[in-house]
Amino acid sequence: MKISDLIITPLAFADPPLLNSTGVHEPLALRTVVQLVVDGGLVGLGEGSGEREVLDRLELVRAAIIGQSVFDTSAIELIVAAVLGPDVTPLQKRAVFSIIEVACLDAQGKLLGVPVVDLLGGAVRSEVPYSGYLFYKWAGHPDAVADGWGEALDPAGIIDQARRMIDLHGFRSLKLKGGVFPPDEEIAAMRALAGAFPGMPLRIDPNGAWSVETSKYVARELAGVLEYLEDPTLTTAAMAEVAAVASMPLATNMCVISPETVPEAVRLNAVQIVLSDHHYWGGLRHTRELGAICDTFGLGMSMHSNSHLGISLAAMTHVAAATPNLAYACDTHYPWNSLDDVVTTPFEFVDGALAVPAGPGLGVGLNEAKLAELSRRYVESGRTTRADTAYMRLVDPAYDPTLPRF
Incomplete structure (x- = not known):
């Protein structure tokens, strides 16, 4: 089964003011959901970081993975690495591939009628x-x-x-x-x-x-x-x-x-x-x-x-x-x-x-209405990156996140 499309949707969802060593969580957290479509219209789901750089990299690799077998995740990983090139770190490449790989495994499980855990041994x-x-x-x-x-x-x-x-x-x-x-x-x-x-x-x-x-x-x-x-x-x-x-x-x-x-x-x-x-x-x-x-x-x-x-x-x-x-x-x-x-x-x-979700695949369905709502919230927010320190400084302008703090 070949990949026919990768639909990339950035989201913004409610997050409480949780404190940490670099500041505080903003009212909205950012996330990305992908829908990996294979021949016949079956969809595999993936989720990962909502940072703008991750979205841009997903867009870069999208065209390159279309036409690949959804079962050939090793080839897809090599394609992601090649498309992103030497200026993108291995960690950054893994962040992109992980979202796609989960969507591939979800699709594989649905095609075979088994939960993802079975594909992992x-x-x-x-x-x-x-x-x-x-x-x-x-x-x-x-x-x-x-x-x-x-x-x-x-x-x-x-x-x-x-x-x-x-x-x-x-x-x-x-x-x-x-x-x-x-x-x-x-x-x-x-x-x-x-x-x-x-x-x-x-x-x-x-x-x-x-x-x-x-x-x-x-x-x-x-x-x-x-x-x-x-x-x-x-x-x-x-x-x-x-x-x-x-x-x-x-x-x-x-x-x-x-x-x-x-x-x-x-x-x-x-x-x-x-x-x-x-x-x-x-x-x-x-x-x-x-x-x-x-x-x-x-x-x-x-x-x-x-x-x-x-x-x-x-x-x-x-x-x-x-x-x-x-x-x-x-x-x-x-x-x-x-x-x-x-x-x-x-x-x-x-x-x-x-x-463990019984499957097939990840064992979850996608609430399309909620996806659209959170996507609109992302666009309306104008946010593109997480900024715990900047948000804390709205309350405490002198806040210094330099580590170690104590």
């Missing part, structure tokens, strides 16, 4: 656990009414947010996005979570906002509290210094981002858990390969998340179900963004987990 688990993703946040965006989640700027607010996440979705592990407030305040929040939810696996991710010395301090203070500590500091070498004294594993999606970055991390014992992300690693099959690499070197594996909708969540669930050593609950932003989903039946977590 079959399911080793029937459901995939996810972690409740907690954020410091404002009550609402400036000049807007408070959202339903309310304010979370201290341990009490984080506890309230966690309790609501658990009540709504049944999450059995929790992660806090850190790097926002001085470390002692975030240490207090993690201790408060441990006290409120005894035995709950806990994580914190400051996105490299801490120096090596601060990271060591936090690791000491949270010994016995954390399941793992994610990206406390920048660079593989700095992570290795922290790992040498930390009692808990270190996890990363910032210093191990490609096969080429694995050897140094292993040599230095800088990380013990790699956070996969098919949007960055070049699709579902390459993510499955990452699982084999981690298994070879005795590294644990979990999954990173960014603001996303249900097509990405379906893809994440299929690949997590097919990766034996992806043994930690996966990250997801979905509870923050699900009200604007473009799938016909939004996902519902049961006890913090998702059953």
Whole structure:
């Protein structure tokens, strides 16, 4: 079956004011949905970054993949690399190919009448656990009414947010996005979570906002509290210094981002858990390969998340179900963004987990009316890129995102 078209639709959907080490989420998050059409009109769905540069690159490769077999993703990957050329980095090429590859796998599954997980080697688990993703946040965006989640700027607010996440979705592990407030305040929040939810696996991710010395301090203070500590500091070498004294594993999606970055991390014992992300690693099959690499070197594996909708969540669930050593609950932003989903039946977590969609393909349909609505919102917004720092500076003009912050 040949590819006859690639329909590329940029979207803008509602996002709360979630704080992080570089600023705060804007009222609208950007995303791209592709519809890959094959002979006969069957459509495969893909989702990825909504950055303008990604859209432009998708447009560049669109004509080149038309006429290719939907089953020949290796050839399509080579075409993407060749069309984008040497000035585009491998990471940027993978971000483009991953969207197309997921759409190809969705189409393949529909053609064969099987779920995508079967195309990845079959399911080793029937459901995939996810972690409740907690954020410091404002009550609402400036000049807007408070959202339903309310304010979370201290341990009490984080506890309230966690309790609501658990009540709504049944999450059995929790992660806090850190790097926002001085470390002692975030240490207090993690201790408060441990006290409120005894035995709950806990994580914190400051996105490299801490120096090596601060990271060591936090690791000491949270010994016995954390399941793992994610990206406390920048660079593989700095992570290795922290790992040498930390009692808990270190996890990363910032210093191990490609096969080429694995050897140094292993040599230095800088990380013990790699956070996969098919949007960055070049699709579902390459993510499955990452699982084999981690298994070879005795590294644990979990999954990173960014603001996303249900097509990405379906893809994440299929690949997590097919990766034996992806043994930690996966990250997801979905509870923050699900009200604007473009799938016909939004996902519902049961006890913090998702059953693997039965298929065929990804097992999701496309809500055409919602797609059109979010596409119009994208055009009307005039937005083309994510700008957490610029948005924060509307409230705090002196805000400095330089890392490490503490």
